[in-house]
Amino acid sequence: MTTSASEFNEPPVFSPAESESSSAIPERLLGRVALMVTIMSTVLLSANALVCSTLSHFFGIPGWSHWQILPAALAIAFIATTLLGFRYSNPLLRTLYTVSATWLAALNYAFFAAIACWIVDGAATLAGWTWPRFGIAVLLFGSALLTTLYGLINASSPRVTRVVVPLPNLPEAWAGRTMALLTDVHLGHLSGPGFLRRIISRLRILQPDAVLISGDLFDGTPIGLDRLVAPWHRFSPPRGIFYVTGNHDEFAERSIYLDAVKRTGIRVLNNEKVSLDGLQIVGVHDAEAGDPEQLRSILRQVELDAQRPSILLAHQPANLAVAEEEGISLQLSGHTHGGQFWPWIYFVSRIYGPFAYGLSRLGKLLVFTSNGVGTWGPPVRVGTKSEIVLFRFVREMSAS
Known part of the structure; x- marks a missing residue:
């Protein structure tokens, strides 16, 4: 992966949580x-x-x-x-x-x-x-x-969802460029390296400038992680790959999953901000993003530049009011699976409302929630689709 060290000079606000026990299940x-x-x-x-x-x-x-x-x-x-x-x-x-x-x-x-x-x-x-x-x-x-x-x-046939997103003060370097969102891969017993290789093959065809992974890369099992993520070694988009944990990536001690991801060359965002050609990317792990006070503290400590657009990578479309109040431009999430299959899609819609799937707005905050590319539990999708999301950024037109 080719990334400039000068782009990643902001230190993490919080280090990954340590487990009280070294056992697989705390x-x-x-x-x-x-x-x-x-x-x-x-x-x-x-x-x-x-x-x-x-x-x-x-x-x-x-x-x-x-x-x-x-x-x-x-x-x-x-x-x-x-x-x-x-x-x-x-x-x-x-x-x-x-x-x-x-x-x-x-x-x-x-x-x-x-x-x-x-x-x-x-x-x-x-x-x-x-x-x-x-x-x-x-x-x-x-x-x-x-x-x-x-x-x-x-469920076994992921599609590409293309979304055009207007961002305020978008740097000229990002006008028309693309970024892929990959969430809820759920690598484990059901989906292994072969499944990931298929996803990476699609990413190679799409040629995004960067890839964001918003959690649940793993299904939860902490065994054999290096084998599961091995295909990432052979893929390197120009501006890198960035990852935060989801709830399944915290079923065991978090560092087990993070270490496996780091060994592939993927950049783990430990509750921190990085800058990609003027575009601010903030990554917050699931446990901290789920706590409104911790989320607010992290967003304040990363010192967002209000004159530049910012993207928050957080697994769940939760605590959105906090992200909006702290000036985030766009939040990218997964977790909901869109309900994955009938009739549970209706329950998810009742819980998350307009943020269960797709692009929605809360005040000045844009939120995109993806169905995810994998499945959890029953490997079926009825009423939803497995997807890789490809964003193309454009300048937000000011009201005349």
């Missing part, structure tokens, strides 16, 4: 992990029970059958392989994770198909219709299967 998180595992197990097993009982009823399979153990086991396997990933990484574990995560995608739509089966059957009974239960189940569960297959294909 002790302070163990209680929360146990609670999450209990809740997820209960929800997944309940959903499996409904799907299996519906299939048995509508397809005429008598009583409890041993086959029903398999979907329940796959649901639990997803949780187990996720936790084991904090200690181990091998082909068997990655295969089991992939199969179980794919089953969760199918389970999501099978669950709604099961509910629909009972609703249609109940309505038919009340109306006196004689619809065959077998036909109802074939139609609804078949639709669920086709939706799952579509989601798998859609």
Whole structure:
């Protein structure tokens, strides 16, 4: 990576947080992990029970059958392989994770198909219709299967989203130039070096002047990180690659992930500002960006030049009022996945409002939230797309 040392002379405002423990999962998180595992197990097993009982009823399979153990086991396997990933990484574990995560995608739509089966059957009974239960189940569960297959294909086909962004006082050097945003890659058991090589191949074609990575480069596993990020060694845009952590990059001790990224030559922005030909880039890690007071303190200590445009790289579209008050021109985020797949896209829209996806404005602050290029959990996208975002900057026209 070719970057001038004189461009990066601002010292970090805060150094990366140190963990109280050297274990993969900090002790302070163990209680929360146990609670999450209990809740997820209960929800997944309940959903499996409904799907299996519906299939048995509508397809005429008598009583409890041993086959029903398999979907329940796959649901639990997803949780187990996720936790084991904090200690181990091998082909068997990655295969089991992939199969179980794919089953969760199918389970999501099978669950709604099961509910629909009972609703249609109940309505038919009340109306006196004689619809065959077998036909109802074939139609609804078949639709669920086709939706799952579509989601798998859609998620594995990242697209390029091109966005023109007007910035105030844009330096002449950046007029018409491009910068790529890459977020939520989620490298781990499911998406490995091969997936990253495909993404980098697209970046080579796009030829951005710089690449910004706004968190969740990793899925959470702290094992085998050098193998996962190895393809970055062979890619170097003219103005560099810059990275801040997301919440998944802080599941274990943060330095584990940061060190792996640094070894590739990527510039980690440790709550600091750098200047690229007059364009100010501020990177704030997820833990600090999530705390409004820490975020405000960082933005003040980096001493932004109000006469130059600034870009805040932060994983989540949160605490936007703080960024706007402190004079940030554009915030680039991810995290939401746009909801990733139906019906969860509606819940994400309710939580984040206009900042769930796309380009929005809060006062003088522009905010772009990307769907991300990868997936978490079920490797499907229904109602969203995986994307690399390519920004082209232009001068903001002043009101006449």
